Amino acid sequence: MGRSRVVRHDGRRAALAFLIVSLLMTLVTPLQAQEAPKTATKGRSLNLVALGDSLTAGYGLPAAAAFPVQLEAALKARGHAVAVANAGVSGDTATGGLDRVDWSVPDGTDGVILELGANDMLRGTDPAVTEKALDAIVARLKARGIPVMLAGMRAAPNLGLDYGKRFDAIYPRLAERYGLILYPFFLDGIAGDRSLNLADGLHPTRDGVAKVVTGILPSVEDFLTRLRKGS
Structure with missing residues (x-):
């Protein structure tokens, strides 16, 4: 028992x-x-679109050397989960970008890096026309709930002081108007350097694009932080 x-x-x-x-x-x-x-x-991956002209598209370079590809690789190397789509079209003006923004930036895009205006400047387009188009692009994307980071351009010296002042003021003014992160000059450190440009003197080589990426990277990381916070 x-x-x-x-x-x-x-x-x-x-x-x-x-x-x-x-x-x-x-x-x-x-x-x-x-x-x-x-x-x-x-921790999900963010989808960016680089909306621009030949400087974004990678004119004269292999696809793997284009700005969006090199930027994505640099961001991933720094631990960011991100994909950067190439929506650059060679020869595009700000007005051309406005005409195609709806289909160039698909639904599901978390943010846009806007790089347009260089061709407007080279053609001597009235800066007021360029600014109006860029403003409309930003406004249209904002209406869709897609934040924008602005990559600025500067006028060539041969266009004169008056044109230069009017053109160069476009990007800071837009950034202030919409509260955008601004990288003031996309070709900073590259413009005028023959060793970093193709024979035309206008488009960066692979190494030139790498230098663009190095320069713009801190601003893009700030942009990603803003996107993650949902602001």
């Missing part, structure tokens, strides 16, 4: 322990399931 009671008590204790563990598992598992999506959402 004594041995039988011991066996029964041990059996009851084992059953009770199993019941407690089972109850704990049913409580913990739903909590884990609820927390997992939050982590996944926070």
Whole structure:
């Protein structure tokens, strides 16, 4: 009888322990399931579109050397989960970008790096026309809930002081108007350097694009931080 009671008590204790563990598992598992999506959402990859002209498209370069590709690689090397689509069209003006912005920037885009205006400047287009088109692009993207980062351009000296002042003022004014992150001059450190440009003197080489990426990278990282915060 004594041995039988011991066996029964041990059996009851084992059953009770199993019941407690089972109850704990049913409580913990739903909590884990609820927390997992939050982590996944926070760390999800961001989809950027580089909307621009030949400087974005990678004129005269292999596809792998274009600005969006090199930028994406540099960002990933710094631990950012991001994809950068190339929406550059050689020869495009700000007005041309406005004409195609709706289909060049698909739904699901988290942010746009806007690089347009160089061809307007080279053609001597009235800066008011360029600014109006760029303003409309930003406004249209904002209406779709897509934030914009602005990559600025500067006028060539041979266009004169008056034109230069009017053109160069476009980008800071737009950035202030819409609260945009601005990289003031896309070709900073590249313009005029023959070793970093193709024979035409206008388009960066692979190394020139790499230098563009190095220069713009901190601003793009600030942009990503803003996107992650949802502002």
